[in-house]
Amino acid sequence: MTSRAFGWMGQCIPFRDGETVASALETAGVYTLGADALGQETRYFCGIGACQCCLVRIDGVVREACITPARSEMTVETMEVRRD
Amino acid sequence: MIDPEVIVIGGGPAGIAAAIEVAGCGYAVEVVEQRDSLGGAIHRQPIKGVAPISQASGPKARWRALSDDFASARIPVRYRSIFLGVDADGLVLFENRLACSVERLQAKAVIVATGAVEKVLPRPGWHMAKVSTAGGLQVMMKETGRAPKGRVLLAGNGPLLIAVTAQMARLGNPPVAIVEAGDPLGRTGAGFSMLGHMSLVREAFGYLRTIYLRGIPWMRASQLTAIERDDTSLIAVVRRANGREQRIPVDRIGLHDGIRPNDFALPNEKATSVAGPVILRAGDCRESLGAFAAEADGRRAGRAVAEILSGGHERADLGCVKIERARRAQEVLSTLFAPVGGACPISSLPADTILCRCEGKTVGDLRSLCERADRLTGREIKHNGRFAMGLCQGRFCAANTAALMAEIWPQAPAPVAEDLTGRRWPIRPVSIAALTGARATSTEHE
């Protein structure tokens, strides 16, 4: 099994080939994916892209973690992250 | 590339079966699927190097046959593509997540087979991290071959809970308890009717055997009344059949109160290709009856589209008689699992219980909006209370909001989820960069 990893808030998250961002984060023990625009905790919920509760920013683009396959070159961040 | 004549949305059993039929009738067809692989909810494919989760032999064989047929029909699949709807000019729209673009296809027909979504009733604390749907936990299990870690509690209503329990057990981490609102063992009448559906009985028996052998508490006629949290754990507050309250510390909770069609904001069915494509629905997104019926309904829809396109409109089967048996089985199951003492009214929940998670709107917010002589429509409730206005577009709150409205105004015609959701595309939020061909610059960071 290839061991690859993506970046998450300064952390390195290993994932297996074909795994979604959400499941890699869960395996790494990350259950809260930050806060949404209302300040509510985001998290994996439905697993099928429907509930929009698992939103993260992948290379700057808002994506559902549960239906986005992990890639090693990607940077995943919480929605509210700021770089200033 | 030449636009396909028929587009099938969704790569589950309904979509695959529909595509095979359409191709068999000589039409050029393509499948649009949001994930990386086919299978849908039930036959979710594991990632590379992971053994598929064990499944009853019948469904397994059916899926193998179906995917073999699909492969030999050489039907193209557009993976990682999210259906957005059909626009005013009849163009079929989807977001291609790989290319970061929105594509528009001019098809003669669209078969929508977007499956089901789970029903989740509101309970205090359901919106917190580490609380997922039971199906959500199952999806991850099927993909990764791993059970969710730690102490897991499954709660709600219906047969899926025991199925997930059995799968978790086989993967080495059975849930600490199942909290089930119904009492299937107490409903002997319905239990006898089950005997008419032997495959269901065999499946259920397999699950129950695992649960029994592992000694997993199956708390029937019980309700998960609240989820609380302390420094280290979630606390599941359970009201047992005898009225006693039990507080169970756990790490993870899976909720599930049944399934319903994932038909939110879908374009209406349309049995003619005049002024835009033919649009038919198939499988769970038309009626949630399970994989077997979905496949049959997919075939039906595929043939119906071929009939309509070849001018045989009157021969097209827009109903689907084949699924009658599955419908009866579903009815038996819902009688068997009917919540003891009826469904818990939403109006009895504490005022600060979240009803619409995306917009952070509570049971109390809806109650105070409804405190007036004037009876508001679903649309007014949506606009002025922001219920179902958020990113999930009502998938997880519209039905619950409508149910609470019906409790508040019992004399009025009962509102339904559709009163709060729209019929406009995009049916899912879509990247503006993809729509415009611009690069997402992420100024939100700056």
Next chain:
Amino acid sequence: MMREDVNVGRQFNNARREAMQFHPPFSAIVIGAGIVGASTAYFLAKRGVAVQLIDASAPASEATGAADGAVSVASKRPGPMMAAALSGVRLYATLAKEGVFAGAFKHRSTFIVAASDEECAVLEAHSAALATVGVRVDTLSAANLHQRFPVLSLKARLGVEVHDDGHAIGYQIVHRLLTAAQITVDRNTKVDGLAIAKGGRSVTGVSTRRGTIEADAVVIAAGTGSAEFLNAAGVLTPRKGQLLVTERAPRLNAAMPGAIMSGRYLLSKGTQKMANSTPARGLGLVIDPLVTGQFLIGGTREEFGDRQSNDIDAVSRILAEAVALVPGLASLRLLRSFSGLRTAVVDGLPLVGRMPGFDNAYIATGFEGDGICLGPVTGKSIVQLICGEAPEVDLTPFDPSRFERSGEKL
């Protein structure tokens, strides 16, 4: 009929009106629960009139529920519409202060920006015109503009900040008005016609499928549906608009000190008149940062009528223009698209006033793209007219009798 005859007719009407004893009617029916009807009902109720607000569907179910919501004079030229809009904005501010609209009216500037020579020229002239009627405007050079509005694209070469404008969401305003006046709306009730008294000079109420509903006065505020009550075909025409709403983006939203209007909007909107020469689909870009942190982006003006739908062509064009002005929008997602029909009058001015030929029937419609701004002040004015007072807004230019033809009721 010759021009003079019309004037004689008007004078006669005026004389008759003065002779009548004015007092608020005991009861009134308002047809249509859009923003105009809801405002009218609100001001009637405040005077103690028993109001029945009747709608074929539900409050804010048509244009009001699909509107952009600019409460703005920014795109107006001096003239009666400008005067009305200035009163309209003032009334919003007052009602916000009084509490009825508190939190529902966002006070903000409109920034009109120009990117081309043509737009710059139009904008400069427009800004000067706004100043002549006392609107507070600041002309911003490219450098000043980008300082004041850092998220704006560098393509913007000139900006005009129109102060004291605002934004309100039509359906929220209707809800506020109905809640404040405790009005119970008669939903799903289509009015089929006016019930006319013997002699034909006044109405006794309206007829519906449930029978006749009686009242001392009737106000028609039925948007595009008003055409059915008029005797003149072609006075009202629907004009479709498509609008978009994004997801929330609090930081980008907070970085926008006001709404952005593309200088091209002035070219698209013109004087509200869409002469036959203008294209069938105009696009006037406005980006409004909403209090929710979302963005409302609009919109089209389309001559072809009733398609209450959105097409990818319009949606992607609107968004492409929006991203060209505010590049940060590209990192957001589109949440919703919707569309509605504006009710336009052929001569570009609304129809507000007494229905020609009737003592106690009134009409208020035809606001095209200005009804959210003008709705409350129109409601107030028409109620003043009904009660024999001088209306807050001079309604003479909007008098429906301008379309009256010989011997015909409008």
